[in-house]
Amino acid sequence: MSLLLITLFLLVAATGTGVVLTREPRRQVLALAANGLALTLLFTALQAPDAAFSQLVVGTAAVPLLFLVALASLRLHGPPKEERKE
Amino acid sequence: MRPRLLLALAAALVLVPAALLLAFRMPEFGAHPLPYGDAATALMLHERHVTNMVSGVNFDLRAIDTLGEEIMLLAAVGGAVMLLRGARGEGGQRRAAAIPGRPIPRRSEAVVLLCRLLAPVTLLFGLYVVLHAQLTPGGGFQGGVIIASAMLLVWLGEGYAAWRRMLPGPLLHALEGGGAALYALAGLAGLALGDAFLANVLPPGESGSLLSGGLIPLLNLGVALAVAGGFAMLFLEFLEETRAPEEGEE
Numbered sequence: 247m248s249l250l251l252i253t254l255f256l257l258v259a260a261t262g263t264g265v266v267l268t269r270e271p272r273r274q275v276l277a278l279a280a281n282g283l284a285l286t287l288l289f290t291a292l293q294a295p296d297a298a299f300s301q302l303v304v305g306t307a308a309v310p311l312l313f314l315v316a317l318a319s320l321r322l323h324g325p326p327k328e329e330r331k332e
Numbered sequence: 333m334r335p336r337l338l339l340a341l342a343a344a345l346v347l348v349p350a351a352l353l354l355a356f357r358m359p360e361f362g363a364h365p366l367p368y369g370d371a372a373t374a375l376m377l378h379e380r381h382v383t384n385m386v387s388g389v390n391f392d393l394r395a396i397d398t399l400g401e402e403i404m405l406l407a408a409v410g411g412a413v414m415l416l417r418g419a420r421g422e423g424g425q426r427r428a429a430a431i432p433g434r435p436i437p438r439r440s441e442a443v444v445l446l447c448r449l450l451a452p453v454t455l456l457f458g459l460y461v462v463l464h465a466q467l468t469p470g471g472g473f474q475g476g477v478i479i480a481s482a483m484l485l486v487w488l489g490e491g492y493a494a495w496r497r498m499l500p501g502p503l504l505h506a507l508e509g510g511g512a513a514l515y516a517l518a519g520l521a522g523l524a525l526g527d528a529f530l531a532n533v534l535p536p537g538e539s540g541s542l543l544s545g546g547l548i549p550l551l552n553l554g555v556a557l558a559v560a561g562g563f564a565m566l567f568l569e570f571l572e573e574t575r576a577p578e579e580g581e582e
Contacts, residue, residue, distance in 0.1 A: 295469030
């Protein structure tokens with residue numbers, strides 16, 4: 247396993263941990279997109295460009311957008327938000 | 333100690349040794365001991381004149397699986413659209429919603445310029461990925477989603493109202509349904525000629541040409557249309573959720 251692959255595996259692990267540790271939903275969506283981008287890089291380095299393409303378009307564009315829209319819709323139509331605690 | 337942590341520790345006691353055991357018994361990283369990959373590559377290269385093996389497997393060797401995925405996508409998009417419209421109705425309004433007392437900032441000129449530059453380029457790239465499915469990495473699914481994200485860039489750059497004017501819903505419905513239908517009907521060609529369903533009945537053509545691969549480009553086109561239409565429809569229906577509710581609605 248080359249240094250590049252080790253770095254990318256660690257990057258995927260780090261960004262994945264980031265998704266879990268992020269608590270604020272909007273930030274979590276972006277963390278998820280970052281994790282998708284790291285996975286894209288990993289798939290490219292593993293010579294799986296087809297999988298990398300799918301991961302890029304679905305993981306960093308489509309899924310985050312749908313999550314953001316769902317959050318926006320909650321703010322628009324959901325119950326009035328309670329005051330932020332911090 | 334919280335019960336959740338206790339549960340996690342108990343699970344880790346079993347799962348961590350099992351994971352370690354498996355990790356050390358796996359085939360070596362990068363090794364491919366099974367003969368299937370080599371066989372598929374040889375078959376696709378010499379019999380079908382395809383240079384992107386993933387497309388060869390998806391649209392020829394396992395074309396029936398891809399048909400299943402196509403139907404699955406159709407059902408998923410149809411279900412999502414029905415659920416979203418169930419609460420909202422079919423009507424559309426040409427205005428985005430806003431939270432009272434929180435003005436929407438004007439779109440910055442940089443964003444508009446960037447989207448105007450990028451949307452056509454993205455669309456072109458999506459078409460390239462679709463058309464070169466059997467030659468270079470990519471294919472109908474990837475190209476279709478790229479085309480759908482080009483449509484999204486129009487929304488980002490031009491705003492909701494212009495986006496709705498540019499992309500009529502019925503067009504997207506026709507793309508989605510028509511693509512899936514094209515795939516299934518192309519499969520019937522094999523039956524009509526006395527062969528199996530989805531058999532690759534067209535001549536393989538010249539290796540490296542856009543028309544090589546026999547039936548593969550046609551099936552791939554079906555997938556591309558269905559995916560582009562389906563994803564754009566999904567985006568549209570989700571973004572409809574953020575528009576201002578009409579009079580008497582909700």
